[in-house]
Amino acid sequence: MKGIWWxxxxxxxxxxxxxxxxxxxLKSGITSTDPGNALSGEHLALKIHxxxxxxxxxxxxxxxxKLDSIHALRALNFEVSSENDAVLHFDLPSYFPGKVxxxxxxxxxxxxxDGVFVQPxxxxxxxxxxxxxxxxxxxxxxxxxxxxxxxxxxxxxxxxRNILNETIRNTFFHVALWxxxxxxxxxxxxxxxxxxxxxxxxxxIQSASFNRIAIMYGVFGIITGSIWAKYTWNTFxxxxxxxxxxxxxxxxxxxxxxxxxxxxxxxxxxxxxxxYSIFAFLALIPLVFVIxxxxxxxxxxNGGNPALGGEDLDNTLRLFxxxxxxxxILLGTWMASLLIRxxxxxxxxxxxxx
Amino acid sequence: MNIIKVKDIFIKELSIEYRQKFALGGIFLFxxxxxxxxxxxxxxxxxxxxxxxxxxxxxFAGLNAVVKSFLQEKKETYLYYYTLFDPIDMIVAKLxxxxxxxxxxxxxxxxxxxxxxxxxxxxxxxxxxxxALGILGISIVFTFVSVISASENGNSTLMSILALPLVLPIxxxxxxxxxxxxxLLTDTAIMEDVWLLMGVDCILLGAMILLFPALWRx
Numbered sequence: 068m069k070g071i072w073w074x075x076x077x078x079x080x081x082x083x084x085x086x087x088x089x090x091x092x093l094k095s096g097i098t099s100t101d102p103g104n105a106l107s108g109e110h111l112a113l114k115i116h117x118x119x120x121x122x123x124x125x126x127x128x129x130x131x132x133k134l135d136s137i138h139a140l141r142a143l144n145f146e147v148s149s150e151n152d153a154v155l156h157f158d159l160p161s162y163f164p165g166k167v168x169x170x171x172x173x174x175x176x177x178x179x180x181d182g183v184f185v186q187p188x189x190x191x192x193x194x195x196x197x198x199x200x201x202x203x204x205x206x207x208x209x210x211x212x213x214x215x216x217x218x219x220x221x222x223x224x225x226x227x228r229n230i231l232n233e234t235i236r237n238t239f240f241h242v243a244l245w246x247x248x249x250x251x252x253x254x255x256x257x258x259x260x261x262x263x264x265x266x267x268x269x270x271x272i273q274s275a276s277f278n279r280i281a282i283m284y285g286v287f288g289i290i291t292g293s294i295w296a297k298y299t300w301n302t303f304x305x306x307x308x309x310x311x312x313x314x315x316x317x318x319x320x321x322x323x324x325x326x327x328x329x330x331x332x333x334x335x336x337x338x339x340x341x342x343y344s345i346f347a348f349l350a351l352i353p354l355v356f357v358i359x360x361x362x363x364x365x366x367x368x369n370g371g372n373p374a375l376g377g378e379d380l381d382n383t384l385r386l387f388x389x390x391x392x393x394x395x396i397l398l399g400t401w402m403a404s405l406l407i408r409x410x411x412x413x414x415x416x417x418x419x420x421x
Numbered sequence: 422m423n424i425i426k427v428k429d430i431f432i433k434e435l436s437i438e439y440r441q442k443f444a445l446g447g448i449f450l451f452x453x454x455x456x457x458x459x460x461x462x463x464x465x466x467x468x469x470x471x472x473x474x475x476x477x478x479x480x481f482a483g484l485n486a487v488v489k490s491f492l493q494e495k496k497e498t499y500l501y502y503y504t505l506f507d508p509i510d511m512i513v514a515k516l517x518x519x520x521x522x523x524x525x526x527x528x529x530x531x532x533x534x535x536x537x538x539x540x541x542x543x544x545x546x547x548x549x550x551x552x553a554l555g556i557l558g559i560s561i562v563f564t565f566v567s568v569i570s571a572s573e574n575g576n577s578t579l580m581s582i583l584a585l586p587l588v589l590p591i592x593x594x595x596x597x598x599x600x601x602x603x604x605l606l607t608d609t610a611i612m613e614d615v616w617l618l619m620g621v622d623c624i625l626l627g628a629m630i631l632l633f634p635a636l637w638r639x
Contacts, residue, residue: 073532098561263632263635312590315586315589315590315593318585318586318589319586319587319589321586321587322582322583324578325582325583326569326579326582326583329573329574329579332426335572335573338635338636339572339573339636341635342632342635342636343569343583345628345632346565346587346625346628346629346632347587349624349625349628350587350621350624350625351588352624353590353617353620353621353624354566354590355610357617357620358590358593358617
């Protein structure tokens, strides 16, 4: 039991991440609204299609069209046709604050099952008589909206993001794989330095094994990222800096594998690969941490996009994201330890044959 | 580090190079031929192609030039050097030699490119300061990798496999800096990239100086 508890822990956490990360439903959202634009002063029947919503089972469905922080319009009627479909009726006023000819309105829905959810820029309203609008006193219709007393969603949900949709779950795998890869690379680096300082061959075996598993994680990270990109950015590969820089990083480390396979002299190979891996890791730092931050990128945390935190990683995601990193590190260490034992045995046989 | 020793090793490198004129001439001829080949196949090179091609030629000509830097002398000669020199003096001198060699190679490529297809650079200081830093970075990586490949009996395949990915981040920064200096791009924050390049050079230089003593007696 002594040496095995962390392996069991790693497997259990990973099962928790797999099961939880794939079964927890997304928060409700709105996938489409129809029509996309309307005229001011008209009656608007807005067909909405929800995702994971419970219009039918909920009793208190409410909806608003919001213009800005003080102007909002409550739906007159909420006709529910199914759990995910409804028609909202609005009387658009002829008066719109401001002189803009096309006003984007944000749709806000609220019920006691799903909580409150929002579709930005759901309807664009063309203001027909801007000439008169200045002279007319704001009508009471804008004030009738009572934005408040929102419901909270009852159970655990992942955030609903347009475009991302269900793929938000990939955060637990794609992002966590990179974190775990870096931890394993640092362990490999530590052993490489240790080998050069002490000359103990065992450190070389450990360094190589950790680096190998880290490279495997890197390849998995690229594959999961590529699949994710297909569903969100609609292409397997983009010109995004972070993608290309990691590709370079993987090439550097694949060259490491070539180097390890090149020499038959064990001591020479150990020294060469230890030095190369230190050199490669140092070359990697500007590549992965500095350059992407200076240039525009589609990834969060780069080129003005928000990083981990804020709205991108909310508390329900954290509940699985951090355990996923820990689980992957533990599993990686386990895999590396298997490689280490295999290499040690090979070394033993090699030594006893001589 | 002993400056006089470094100078001595540098002069030794230079005289060995001078004695083997065919190697020197071969590399310059290689550069000239490739430039001419590109000129004939493109006929009309626009500034965009110009900046890319100049670095591609530089990369491969430089690779050929540096791969031999630890192979010119016999292994037995190195046994003698072990007793004479400090490893840090040795690597600094080799690096200085390779840097100057690559700079002259770059100058020759520039002259040929200018001769055949014009010289579109607008911002001279940016172009030459960026190029100097980039060539320094390239020579650090190539020198380091040539140490490794020399211990594998001058395996030049190994050299290109190890060196090309390592040199890519430097090359990408260089391409951006030269694109700005040719006015293909406008970037007011280009100095950040120049500083970054200098930072990368410093990190790699430090790593090489730290690691070489462990590597050179392989």
